[in-house]
Amino acid sequence: xxxxxxxxxxxxxxxxxxxxxxxxxxxxxxxxxxxxxxxxxxxxxxxxxxxxxxxxxxxxxxxxxxxxxxxxxxxxxxxxxxxxxxxxxxxxxxxxxxxxxxxxxxxxxxxxxxxxxxxxxxxxxxxxxxxxxxxxxxxxxxxxxxxxxxxxxxxxxxxxxxxxxxxxxxxxxxxxxxxxxxxxxxxxxxxxxxxxxxxxxxxxxxxxxxxxxxxxxxxxxxxxxxxxxxxxxxxxxxxxxxxxxxxxxxxxxxxxxxxxxxxxxxxxxxxxxxxxxxxxxxxxxxxxxxxxxxxxxxxxxxxxxxxxxxxxxxxxxxxxxxxxxxxxxxxxxxxxxxxxxxxxxxxxxxxxxxxxxxxxxxxxxxxxxxxxxxxxxxxxxxxxxxxxxxxxxxxxxxxxxxxxxxxxxx
Amino acid sequence: xxxxxxxxxxxxxxxxxxxxxxxxxxxxxxxxxxxxxxxxxxxxxxxxxxxxxxxxxxxxxxxxxxxxxxxxxxxxxxxxxxxxxxxxxxxxxxxxxxxxxxxxxxxxxxxxxxxxxxxxxxxxxxxxxxxxxxxxxxxxxxxxxxxxxxxxxxxxxxxxxxxxxxxxxxxxxxxxxxxxxxxxxxxxxxxxxxxxxxxxxxxxxxxxxxxxxxxxxxxxxxxxxxxxxxxxxxxxxxxxxxxxxxxxxxxxxxxxxxxxxxxxxxxxxxxxxxxxxxxxxxxxxxxxxxxxxxxxxxxxxxxxxxxxxxxxxxxxxxxxxxxxxxxxxxxxxxxxxxxxxxxxxxxxxxxxxxxxxxxxxxxxxxxxxxxxxxxxxxxxxxxxxxxxxxxxxxxxxxxxxxxxxxxxxx
Numbered sequence: 001x002x003x004x005x006x007x008x009x010x011x012x013x014x015x016x017x018x019x020x021x022x023x024x025x026x027x028x029x030x031x032x033x034x035x036x037x038x039x040x041x042x043x044x045x046x047x048x049x050x051x052x053x054x055x056x057x058x059x060x061x062x063x064x065x066x067x068x069x070x071x072x073x074x075x076x077x078x079x080x081x082x083x084x085x086x087x088x089x090x091x092x093x094x095x096x097x098x099x100x101x102x103x104x105x106x107x108x109x110x111x112x113x114x115x116x117x118x119x120x121x122x123x124x125x126x127x128x129x130x131x132x133x134x135x136x137x138x139x140x141x142x143x144x145x146x147x148x149x150x151x152x153x154x155x156x157x158x159x160x161x162x163x164x165x166x167x168x169x170x171x172x173x174x175x176x177x178x179x180x181x182x183x184x185x186x187x188x189x190x191x192x193x194x195x196x197x198x199x200x201x202x203x204x205x206x207x208x209x210x211x212x213x214x215x216x217x218x219x220x221x222x223x224x225x226x227x228x229x230x231x232x233x234x235x236x237x238x239x240x241x242x243x244x245x246x247x248x249x250x251x252x253x254x255x256x257x258x259x260x261x262x263x264x265x266x267x268x269x270x271x272x273x274x275x276x277x278x279x280x281x282x283x284x285x286x287x288x289x290x291x292x293x294x295x296x297x298x299x300x301x302x303x304x305x306x307x308x309x310x311x312x313x314x315x316x317x318x319x320x321x322x323x324x325x326x327x328x329x330x331x332x333x334x335x336x337x338x339x340x341x342x343x344x345x346x347x348x349x350x351x352x353x354x355x356x357x358x359x360x361x362x363x364x365x366x367x368x369x370x371x372x373x374x375x376x377x378x379x380x381x382x383x384x385x386x387x388x389x390x391x392x393x394x395x396x397x398x399x400x401x402x403x404x405x406x407x408x409x410x
Numbered sequence: 411x412x413x414x415x416x417x418x419x420x421x422x423x424x425x426x427x428x429x430x431x432x433x434x435x436x437x438x439x440x441x442x443x444x445x446x447x448x449x450x451x452x453x454x455x456x457x458x459x460x461x462x463x464x465x466x467x468x469x470x471x472x473x474x475x476x477x478x479x480x481x482x483x484x485x486x487x488x489x490x491x492x493x494x495x496x497x498x499x500x501x502x503x504x505x506x507x508x509x510x511x512x513x514x515x516x517x518x519x520x521x522x523x524x525x526x527x528x529x530x531x532x533x534x535x536x537x538x539x540x541x542x543x544x545x546x547x548x549x550x551x552x553x554x555x556x557x558x559x560x561x562x563x564x565x566x567x568x569x570x571x572x573x574x575x576x577x578x579x580x581x582x583x584x585x586x587x588x589x590x591x592x593x594x595x596x597x598x599x600x601x602x603x604x605x606x607x608x609x610x611x612x613x614x615x616x617x618x619x620x621x622x623x624x625x626x627x628x629x630x631x632x633x634x635x636x637x638x639x640x641x642x643x644x645x646x647x648x649x650x651x652x653x654x655x656x657x658x659x660x661x662x663x664x665x666x667x668x669x670x671x672x673x674x675x676x677x678x679x680x681x682x683x684x685x686x687x688x689x690x691x692x693x694x695x696x697x698x699x700x701x702x703x704x705x706x707x708x709x710x711x712x713x714x715x716x717x718x719x720x721x722x723x724x725x726x727x728x729x730x731x732x733x734x735x736x737x738x739x740x741x742x743x744x745x746x747x748x749x750x751x752x753x754x755x756x757x758x759x760x761x762x763x764x765x766x767x768x769x770x771x772x773x774x775x776x777x778x779x780x781x782x783x784x785x786x787x788x789x790x791x792x793x794x795x796x797x798x799x800x801x802x803x804x805x806x807x808x809x810x811x812x813x814x815x816x817x818x819x820x
Contacts, residue, residue: 165610197511205573354803367454
């Protein structure tokens with residue numbers, strides 16, 4: 001049996017970042033940046049005013065007070081999005097609005113509430129220090145600064161920052177096309193009524209959604225047909241994908257058509273991985289296309305997708321973060337006995353004060369789809385003779401997708 | 411000045427959940443369920459085997475041992491996805507694979523590793539208790555159980571569960587169409603070179619992405635034109651949206667064309683909200699369409715979108731969780747002085763053991779777009795005379811989108 005780390009290492013060794021493409025920033029949400037982006041510009045590009053007020057020369061205001069006010073001549077204004085024509089001279093003031101470029105010659109802005117203006121004269125009753133209310137050029141972003149590293153997934157904030165320096169369009173890694181095939185004569189396709197002895201297929205819609213969340217582009221092939229020639233032709237076609245996923249039919253004891261066809265391909269290994277749920281996993285190359293065979297059991301398929309499929313997709317995306325982040329949580333609940341295989345227990349996260357608390361989602365049998373519902377973490381319980389008790393600190397993989405909906409404040 | 415809660419209450423009072431539509435489960439990721447879904451079926455639909463082995467009658471195996479083995483007649487098999495034809499009788503065994511329906515008359519399954527099979531005879535050397543290796547019908551989901559409540563956002567696990575009971579297609583709330591208009595003569599549109607005194611527009615791509623993340627369907631109108639008739643016509647057209655968002659031009663001191671047109675509409679309030687960043691906010695109805703005017707400052711626009719725009723969109727979606735979850739975190743860093751307005755400080759979350767630690771993203775001036783980058787939480791610092799110190803517990807809004815990329819393990 002392989003360890004989880006050994007299996008993942010073998011899988012990731014076959015995954016290469018895909019080629020890249022340019023997308024407009026308005027379509028860049030969730031995409032992964034292909035190359036480091038270094039700012040070519042300063043943000044803001046010019047010194048500008050932090051207030052609505054008057055641009056002045058600080059030296060002109062020295063000694064101003066209520067008893068000895070100082071008058072400046074109002075010589076113009078800075079229209080938004082334009083520059084002040086000319087340079088400011090001694091004794092002058094220029095009307096300026098928030099964000100407008102500070103005129104040449106000015107070195108401070110006084111807020112409008114602190115002055116009186118009448119007949120073209122701006123009267124100050126206090127001195128103004130140099131740089132007051134001025135946002136310097138490059139105060140937000142200096143040229144030459146790294147804005148996003150290669151492998152960064154773009155959220156709204158990164159997109160705003162790229163826009164601010166004109167980094168549009170942006171070069172991102174192409175989304176991996178992931179072909180998906182499910183197997184099992186007991187599966188009734190989505191939207192059809194199960195015959196006696198059949199069940200509704202649930203792995204297909206699960207994996208379609210999980211592939212999308214991981215950043216891939218799912219390509220549904222169908223349920224494996226029961227004629228070997230048709231199956232061979234289908235898998236031949238699937239080689240055009242960047243990755244092929246199957247679910248079911250890869251147990252060590254199985255004699256499934258899918259397993260038969262994959263075995264013929266020669267480069268597929270049928271592994272037993274030392275984990276629960278999800279022991280049987282197949283992996284190898286079909287031609288030059290990597291193929292990952294997940295177990296058919298819904299929970300096993302979900303957990304092995306998280307541990308092997310999602311990292312494979314994210315490596316193809318060139319993502320800096322390939323695996324789910326591992327955090328430490330405090331376990332709360334009935335003791336969880338350890339066993340002879342590492343156990344990934346579905347759990348909900350809560351907070352008590354600033355402590356992260358995890359409780360299981362309930363019964364953890366691998367055929368219970370309901371054990372996945374609302375899971376925001378996988379507790380990583382090592383194999384052993386003992387048990388995890390309430391209050392123990394336990395490593396957990398953060399399945400963040402569910403987090404905002406399920407976190408409870410206690 | 412309004413409090414954040416007063417402003418949000420006034421906004422949410424105008425938002426109604428939109429109508430619903432049916433989508434296939436393969437397209438349901440991230441959509442919000444319109445009505446409670448109660449299971450009409452059991453999962454699994456029939457008792458089935460947890461193992462590859464032999465279905466038997468437990469009573470037939472009483473007293474079996476190595477010295478007194480018991481022989482059963484192998485009378486058939488359960489093909490996957492079919493039922494066993496007929497009923498099992500005393501002394502019989504039926505070959506069964508994992509997931510296959512247990513034949514009528516059988517009440518246990520013995521794993522294949524524990525028996526020998528030769529010439530149509532299955533030989534057991536141990537007794538088998540009733541129900542061994544049988545997954546009962548309804549063990550995962552019983553009919554009548556609530557699967558998802560109205561307002562649930564669908565992730566892969568909820569989709570799998572709905573598929574398992576045949577709840578396909580699923581009725582979800584329509585995505586709100588959100589018209590977006592930015593204002594400011596200083597804005598150079600995306601993809602154009604700024605003229606002197608201009609800056610690259612960044613609020614438009616930010617808000618497009620943030621609207622999508624919130625579950626809305628963004629409709630970009632453009633930068634507000636400088637002719638009032640054109641602007642009026644544009645805003646008239648925008649009334650076809652479910653919500654209109656603007657950024658910029660709504661300060662109390664502004665005399666912007668947008669503000670002029672909105673003021674004429676009569677039902678728009680120009681508010682000052684007691685918060686930092688983001689004081690000026692406009693809200694009201696343009697005809698019957700709600701309009702939310704955000705500040706022009708990038709960080710103020712982002713934070714007011716989080717506090718007011720996102721909840722508005724999520725209320726229209728009928729989402730159960732309208733606001734970001736509030737959690738408690740432990741602050742780490744230099745003291746943050748309190749001020750005369752509630753302050754939403756951009757912060758990164760980390761974990762130390764099971765403790766959630768927050769550090770600021772750096773300088774917090776409202777013109778610093780870089781202060782948004784990597785923020786996974788907004789610390790909610792109340793107004794006051796004191797300060798927040800390292801080690802203090804602080805409420806924070808969890809901006810989960812950023813979480814998986816930024817959480818650090820310490």
